[in-house]
Amino acid sequence: MSSTSPSGVGIAHLPNQKHKIISKKGAHYTLMVCGESGLGKTTFINTLFATTIKDSRLPEKRFAKQLDKTVEIEVTKAELEEKLFKIKLSIIDTPGFGDYVNNRDSWIPIVDFIDDQHENYMRQEQQPTRHGKIDMRVHACLYFIRPTGHSLKPLDIEVMKRLGSRVNLIPVIAKADTLTPKDLAKFKENVREVIQQYNISVYACAVDSDDEDTTARNQNIVDASPYAVIGSTEIINIDGKQVRGREYSWGVAEVENDDHCDFKKLRNLLIRTHMLDLISSTEEMHYEHYRQQQMANRKFGEPKVPRTKKVENPKLREKEEELRKSFTEKVRDEESRFRQWEQQLIQERNRLNKDLESQHAHIKHLESELDNLYQHGRSGSMRR
Numbered sequence: 001m002s003s004t005s006p007s008g009v010g011i012a013h014l015p016n017q018k019h020k021i022i023s024k025k026g027a028h029y030t031l032m033v034c035g036e037s038g039l040g041k042t043t044f045i046n047t048l049f050a051t052t053i054k055d056s057r058l059p060e061k062r063f064a065k066q067l068d069k070t071v072e073i074e075v076t077k078a079e080l081e082e083k084l085f086k087i088k089l090s091i092i093d094t095p096g097f098g099d100y101v102n103n104r105d106s107w108i109p110i111v112d113f114i115d116d117q118h119e120n121y122m123r124q125e126q127q128p129t130r131h132g133k134i135d136m137r138v139h140a141c142l143y144f145i146r147p148t149g150h151s152l153k154p155l156d157i158e159v160m161k162r163l164g165s166r167v168n169l170i171p172v173i174a175k176a177d178t179l180t181p182k183d184l185a186k187f188k189e190n191v192r193e194v195i196q197q198y199n200i201s202v203y204a205c206a207v208d209s210d211d212e213d214t215t216a217r218n219q220n221i222v223d224a225s226p227y228a229v230i231g232s233t234e235i236i237n238i239d240g241k242q243v244r245g246r247e248y249s250w251g252v253a254e255v256e257n258d259d260h261c262d263f264k265k266l267r268n269l270l271i272r273t274h275m276l277d278l279i280s281s282t283e284e285m286h287y288e289h290y291r292q293q294q295m296a297n298r299k300f301g302e303p304k305v306p307r308t309k310k311v312e313n314p315k316l317r318e319k320e321e322e323l324r325k326s327f328t329e330k331v332r333d334e335e336s337r338f339r340q341w342e343q344q345l346i347q348e349r350n351r352l353n354k355d356l357e358s359q360h361a362h363i364k365h366l367e368s369e370l371d372n373l374y375q376h377g378r379s380g381s382m383r384r
């Protein structure tokens with residue numbers, strides 16, 4: 001099933017050389033949404049489809065195992081077509097993430113899914129006939145952040161770090177309509193700071209271009225990150241104008257209004273201006289990184305080395321090494337302090353023993369003096 005977007009998907013505006021890559025291969029383009037459940041991921045996908053594509057294929061379901069529980073990975077497919085250029089768009093929803101009481105490991109199936117797509121592609125590339133490859137590599141992963149007004153949670157930081165090292169990670173602030181503009185601006189700032197502080201690698205598109213307008217537009221897109229979004233399946237009538245939004249007693253939070261949220265900027269980035277950059281950076285950076293890492297760690301034909309369990313984050317390993325070093329130093333210091341103390345105790349004991357001996361000798365001397373006196377006393381009284 002294919003359709004043409006109301007405003008055009010922008011493929012026809014791509015530079016010539018890039019055109020060829022897309023049109024010849026009929027590019028696959030895969031987006032993924034993840035984050036805690038209830039943050040509006042499914043609504044966002046529906047909003048994106050509804051405002052971009054007239055028609056889409058029904059969701060396909062895949063299952064990834066998380067211990068004995070199941071995380072459902074749902075794929076919605078559509079074809080974008082513009083002036084003979086075709087893009088096979090898949091959007092992957094991960095509704096199970098963060099649902100469990102013990103949700104520390106709930107991100108593993110998501111990270112494994114991303115790695116598995118690289119693995120599948122790599123295996124197909126190693127086959128004698130390499131055309132007709134199935135490509136489900138994830139080109140962008142939208143990470144939904146709960147609009148708490150504070151900052152990222154430790155679990156967000158951990159998961160975002162893992163995702164950022166293997167995919168183009170795009171942070172998204174969910175339900176922007178639940179924060180006041182002032183709180184939203186502050187929250188964005190906090191999230192940006194934490195991303196920097198923890199060295200989380202997020203997608204950064206190139207800003208500079210030969211054309212001033214394009215540079216300004218790119219800068220505008222970069223500055224808006226993390227993207228605050230409002231999702232809605234409702235169309236509301238405002239003074240005869242039909243808008244997509246969420247209706248409140250105080251008014252309407254509009255999805256496609258730049259003063260209300262960054263939905264349009266994010267959609268532009270994903271579907272128009274930076275789609276090709278997301279595709280090529282996945283190929284050149286993330287897939288290449290996976291391929292090289294696997295090549296270095298296994299022989300041809302061997303199964304994949306699980307990166308989620310065995311290959312740790314080098315930064316964490318560095319930190320662990322630092323901790324181990326400082327622990328060893330502390331133990332060494334304590335040991336030498338203990339030895340000195342032990343020496344002092346031995347010296348003190350010797351001193352006390354000597355003291356005791358001299359006291360003992362003194363007592364003996366006094367006792368013999370006493371004996372003498374006693375002897376003298378007795379012989380004197382006998383003489384009388």
Ligand code: GDP
Pocket residue numbers: 036037038039040041042043044095174175176177178229230231232246
């Ligand atoms: P998911 O579990 O992340 O896929 O979340 P859903 O898309 O199922 O949405 C969960 C609830 O949040 C639903 O009741 C939605 O109507 C609501 N919701 C979705 N997007 C928004 C939003 O932008 N703002 C607000 N206020 N609610 C939203």
